[in-house]
Amino acid sequence: MTAEEFLYHEAALLDDRRFEEWLTLFDEDALYWIPQGDEPDPIHHVSIAYDDRRRLRERVLRLASGFAHSQDPPSRTCHLIANVRTEPAGDEELEVASTLLVAEVRRNVQQIYAGHVRHRLIAREDSFLIRRKVVRLVNSDVPLGNLSFLI
Amino acid sequence: MSGENGSRRERGQARLELSSEFAAVSVEVDQQANGPRLRIENRQNRRVVYLDPLEVASLTWLTHERLGPFLDPSQTGWRSHDEGEDQA
Amino acid sequence: MTLSGTASSELITDDWRIHGSVYTSADVFALEQRRLFHGPWLYVAHESELREPGDYKTTFAGTQPVIVTRGSDDGRIRVLLNRCRHRGAAVCHAESGNANYFRCPYHGWTYRNSGELRGITYDDAYPELDREALGLVALPRVASFAGFIFATFADAGPTLEDYLGNARSYLEIVAGQGEAGIRLTAGSHRLAYRGNWKLQVENTIDNYHFGFVHRSFLDVLADRIGAAPPIVQNIMNNPDWRTIDLGGGHSVHEFGDPHTGNNQGQLGDLPFNLIIFPNLCFVGAQVRHILPKAADRTEVRLYPIMHEGEPDEANAAILRVHESFYGPAGMGGADDIEVAFDRVSDGLGAVEHDWLIMSRGVHREQPGENGTLIGHAADEVPQRAFYRQWKRLMEDAA
Numbered sequence: 001m002t003a004e005e006f007l008y009h010e011a012a013l014l015d016d017r018r019f020e021e022w023l024t025l026f027d028e029d030a031l032y033w034i035p036q037g038d039e040p041d042p043i044h045h046v047s048i049a050y051d052d053r054r055r056l057r058e059r060v061l062r063l064a065s066g067f068a069h070s071q072d073p074p075s076r077t078c079h080l081i082a083n084v085r086t087e088p089a090g091d092e093e094l095e096v097a098s099t100l101l102v103a104e105v106r107r108n109v110q111q112i113y114a115g116h117v118r119h120r121l122i123a124r125e126d127s128f129l130i131r132r133k134v135v136r137l138v139n140s141d142v143p144l145g146n147l148s149f150l151i
Numbered sequence: 152m153s154g155e156n157g158s159r160r161e162r163g164q165a166r167l168e169l170s171s172e173f174a175a176v177s178v179e180v181d182q183q184a185n186g187p188r189l190r191i192e193n194r195q196n197r198r199v200v201y202l203d204p205l206e207v208a209s210l211t212w213l214t215h216e217r218l219g220p221f222l223d224p225s226q227t228g229w230r231s232h233d234e235g236e237d238q239a
Numbered sequence: 240m241t242l243s244g245t246a247s248s249e250l251i252t253d254d255w256r257i258h259g260s261v262y263t264s265a266d267v268f269a270l271e272q273r274r275l276f277h278g279p280w281l282y283v284a285h286e287s288e289l290r291e292p293g294d295y296k297t298t299f300a301g302t303q304p305v306i307v308t309r310g311s312d313d314g315r316i317r318v319l320l321n322r323c324r325h326r327g328a329a330v331c332h333a334e335s336g337n338a339n340y341f342r343c344p345y346h347g348w349t350y351r352n353s354g355e356l357r358g359i360t361y362d363d364a365y366p367e368l369d370r371e372a373l374g375l376v377a378l379p380r381v382a383s384f385a386g387f388i389f390a391t392f393a394d395a396g397p398t399l400e401d402y403l404g405n406a407r408s409y410l411e412i413v414a415g416q417g418e419a420g421i422r423l424t425a426g427s428h429r430l431a432y433r434g435n436w437k438l439q440v441e442n443t444i445d446n447y448h449f450g451f452v453h454r455s456f457l458d459v460l461a462d463r464i465g466a467a468p469p470i471v472q473n474i475m476n477n478p479d480w481r482t483i484d485l486g487g488g489h490s491v492h493e494f495g496d497p498h499t500g501n502n503q504g505q506l507g508d509l510p511f512n513l514i515i516f517p518n519l520c521f522v523g524a525q526v527r528h529i530l531p532k533a534a535d536r537t538e539v540r541l542y543p544i545m546h547e548g549e550p551d552e553a554n555a556a557i558l559r560v561h562e563s564f565y566g567p568a569g570m571g572g573a574d575d576i577e578v579a580f581d582r583v584s585d586g587l588g589a590v591e592h593d594w595l596i597m598s599r600g601v602h603r604e605q606p607g608e609n610g611t612l613i614g615h616a617a618d619e620v621p622q623r624a625f626y627r628q629w630k631r632l633m634e635d636a637a
Binding site: 183184185186187188201202203204205206209 | 288289290291292293294295296333335336337338339340342
Binding site for chain 1: 425427456463563
């Protein structure tokens, strides 16, 4: 599998709402970061999400609880990935840059989210694990609504 | 009122020194406030002023004549009767 | 001014029925801007957002855009209408910055950051212009308490301290959270929802909903701490968890001792939830500023509270806890948006019978000290505190 194919695979899992499987794509030390604002510094500045593997697991747990009102009904999403550029980053790691467009439909309203994404991938067997995923939404500091679906 | 507050506000990268037989000044970009300011320090009396970008831009309208009052020692620092004011 | 057809005294009855138009009517919204967001003291900023001379922040007093500035030479805080006196353009558009002079982008009119008009471009076109009368309009009174800066459009009236009344001691506790105080320097979450601003006020100090709306977060907490968290039992049964009408529209929900309480057992959370009438709240580890935009449109700013004098790791940990519940991707806040705002706004469309009730626990309110009223944690004492003041101001024949 190429890195690009892996990104498509990750997006398909999200669009199919196969969240437990999606979670297994992340390394134990993974970081999933959605910064807020132009000069994001997660130590000194609030983020939309700055999740370690544990927090990611909590999100998936919550969505499976049957009581996550903000995802009842669940969002229907369509992830479009483009401009995939890959470069090596040390032993068996790849840095992958891409652009993302997500159409999200919920309760009769469609929203569009777009952003610049960076994945740090570790080669594992014939696939990859995600060590780090950063989603810089272009509207990250615009007043947002319900962003509780997994982007 | 300024000082470390834990957020990432480092002092300006480069400090510029400007000196002659008459004066010594250091100039740097200060990042301690909500926006960048030019920090100007008179090395001779330690007086400091902070100018925002619009104020610095306005200096380009100066003629040396209009700057005169600031060079008049009786207006700035060398006055007989004021107690407690910084001396030049 | 009265509302077309219905006096505001008829919108909230003595037995605590509330008419839905309180949340949906454009007329009510407009009258609120004149009565609730004009006379009362309105929160605008925290001192830590304006540390240096020349620092400014743009925000809203009600629906009116304002600039909060720290004077260049005198260090005084001023609150100015963000509106050029010439043709009305907003003079500052940045959320924050440092400037000792503002220059309007439309025609270059230039103001001191204390408001005075410094000069006009090509001013020979005005043979006689009273410059002194053309400064940026300043709110007449600005004051600070415990580091929180408020301003009012009213020339006269109670001092800020008198206005805050019984809420003062709680604000002092908030201000003392860190080893050396607090600061709001971590930015803010920004939310927007379809619905009235008062829905956010009510939701902030409603605990009755926790076990229902945040059921999925309780599952997360149980997984996180290894046991079912006692928050719902505490809300329903713990006599030390109380709601208090502080008077003046302010209210607090205590989780036991107001110095040491904690409702979820989470790091950094304040020991109580506090509402300062009309639109400032303290909840979780944040300052929550509610910005009314229209009867059915609201924005909210959530400012995480950082602790001065504590290491970066400690403050970063507070941010991580805040992010897990609050904000657009928060595992708690998103459910509030869905249920307390979206679904309520949906339901309020059924106007054939347009009455709601806010009488929970009214029979068991107990008088406390200094004119306060105390109730159970799940009772609607804070909501009634808010609407008592709302009625007083909306009915005032000013």
